[in-house]
Amino acid sequence: MFQIFRTPKQPFLFCNLKNVFLLLILFNSTIVLCQDGQLDLTFSSYLEAGSSVYAITQQNDNKILIGGLLGDNYNFTRLNEDGTIDNTFMPVTIFNFVSSIAVNDRNEIFIAGGSPSYIKKLNQDGSEDQTFNFEGISGSGSIREVKVLDNGKIIIAGNFNQIGNTTISAVARLNADGSLDSSFNLNFPPFVSIRTLEVQPDGKIIVAGQYYTIYEIFRRYLPNGSIDTSFNGDESYYIYDIKYQDNGKIMIAGPFSEYSGITRHNVARLNNDGTLDTSFDSYNLPQNGTTYTIFNILVLDDGNYILSGSFNTYDGLPSKYLAKIEADGTINSSFDVELGPDYFVWDVFEQNDGKILIGGDFTNYNGTPINGIARLTNTSLSTDNYELKNWINIYPTVFEDKLNIDFNGSSQDTSTSFVEVFSLSGNLILSENILDSKSLYLDFLNSGTYILKITDKAQFFATTIIKR
Template sequence: MKIILLKKASIYTALLLSSFVFGQKSGDLDLTFNTGTSADNVVSDVVRQNDGKYVLSGQFSIFNSNSNAAKFVRLNYNGSISATAQNIPTDKSYYITAIQPDQKIFLATYGLFQRFNTDFSVDNSFSLSQFTSVPSANKIVPLSNGKILVGLITNGYFTKGLLRLNSDGSTDASFNAGTSANDGVYQIVVQPDGKILIAGYFTKYNGTDRYRFARLNADGSLDLTFKTSLPNGTNINAIAVQPDGKILIGGNFKTYNSLERDCIARLNIDGTLDSTFLTPYWTSFIGRINSIVVANDGKIYVGGINIPQNFCRLNANGSRDTTFTSLGANGEVSAMIKDPDGKIVIAGNFATFNQPNGINQYGIVRIYGDSVLGTSEIQSQNKIQIYPNPAKDILTIKTENNQKLSTADLYSSNGIFIKQIEFKSNSEINVSQLPKGVYILKIKSENFYSSTKFIKN
């Protein structure tokens, strides 16, 4: 049987196969991402819309010779400029961007915090007028229910490092944080079960000792079952949750729980150190990891400063992947995201990437990584059917010879894990509660493993 896919998805697969035919390998620059003269200064953050476009923010005053693209710009998938914003102060540097499920866009820096409509106009339905001063956000995480987690820089006006806002910008009084974090929160990651990982400069959360790293329950209360042990004077700059629930942390630490771990560690679900994850021993001096991306094949991309080439890849057990021959960046990597096609978008303060005498492509590149539909998975596609596609309420999966399915991992179109589905008496998935869009299913049985896309109408 052949898998039932839309024509668009078939074209996607054909393009993916062509990347193998023409010999691109992991770490190679994707030259189809053409940003022209690119940025003239640092790109601090990058996020991806559901339609494949990218939103960038940073310190640049020009992007690809366009002065209207100062500090904040949207790019098409091919790297060309899609949209620029009007009436934002260009004397600021913008460090934080975020995208809501409805694709509205946040932009924030010291003393400025705005939401934009999808056409890049200012969204006047979002107001922070309840505050006497504009909060300076370190991190913004929109939630699927429309609420917004915000990590703040604390000061005389804001003594809480973490807030949850309603969709209109008002404070969510139901968020049970108490006195919250007593200093700035710089990283926020929401686990699939709704629990919230935070990192920053705080030493207490709601009066309980938690040195710079903690996990909260979904209602904002402190999760007392989660144990942490970060050395004094060190920080966590990056957090990534693996599909199995284990947690990768990156920063400038050299130990965790008194055991050597050089800038990166993996934790068990309860926060204890995963001793099976090796430490790569980057340098004899302090480096820093700013961003971690877990690939679909389990390998781990890390970006930062003073780690080898400021960017490299690890095996799933933490050892250095010596098959990955990328020359990395000639400056700091500040942010990375993974596309559904396995490509990695990398932003930072660099002028060349993966080339000893590289071209001037300041601040943003895209490279070939792994793929959601890799070669082995493409070969297994003849084992399943999915229908209807697009689906409205129920998605049915049929297997060759009626093989029993075990689980399916559901991902958003930009590769974010949503949940795991366990098959019992039938092979149907209720998708009625999913927002409209493109999704990825990674389906497992006793005899094969396959990935495919479907569209929710």
């Protein structure tokens, strides 16, 4: 049988068979798994060599949308959960690059980037939604960010001075049909470029960018477009990314070495009023202009963060282009990328099952060839949720071709449960959602010992299984 564990902040690890057997003795044949940050071998990138992924998001059916420079005229595509190209999605819209993708609760897709399309709304087959009529950007320019609001309107930000025949700079709001919402204007002068934008749950909008590539912009606006005078952001620094947290704190990242005169290397946390939150520190990330910096911050459900960018150490420890840090800014050593990706990581996305998708310029991860996008293990879970009940039975643990997973007639909600099978070296072999009692067909495995892990919300258990 198995035992149930509360998920520790620093999980037990095994790196060789000696450690495996020791853990089997200690935990009555039930073991805990390897470090996070390892390549998920059930996910394969089918992108062309030289592809760069700048934007990742996931639909509510778990299909994955990606965009960037993908070696074709469209520069965006949709993937199945295993990383294969979704052949039911056939793009017809041309972008010279894609920088942002948004999907709303109705699975409506918005793609934004460069010319000639700038922003399009797509149907589920990849065709253009003909009811969406964006007038286009006059002259040169691009859209860097697209956000869909709860009321169906769309916020766009980037480098532009005119939409259709209307003069409007850097940030605009569109109606649901793509037309310009003339009631909203932040009144930026020409030659403002907004790099990043975040919309708070209360509708306030935080923007960061530059004016004439000299003067920095970091401001918050009310939903009606007027300046929020309660926000005291320091406009001395170029900011690449902004993330708003549920507790009202604000994370920022970019090529800066301080904030309001206090040392902070490339990442800082702010209070809701824009002042520095001194309970979070950044630890010795090399600061050298844009050579070593952070492009993206992912706020995890457990309160930790994953940083991505062009850096290669954090707090003096090797951490190539990726680092997982605690809520106070210290590095989380359970997330070990080892050699990691071989080049920059531009975007990081947390899937519904907690696994991490990364997109960038890389062509391999820990020496394994994979172009532009990869999925990483991330099993460290919060310990703040309910007690997991002993309501699952797994049999037989020595099997020929299949295992049975039985919920014993429980009414427990299993919509967030999933099962994984690992090799003894920690490589992920299979991952599936569990929606009900099921048979798990494993006839493709070679004879030997494997690890079965079932996760539900904040807890998991793992046990050895043997294939005859």
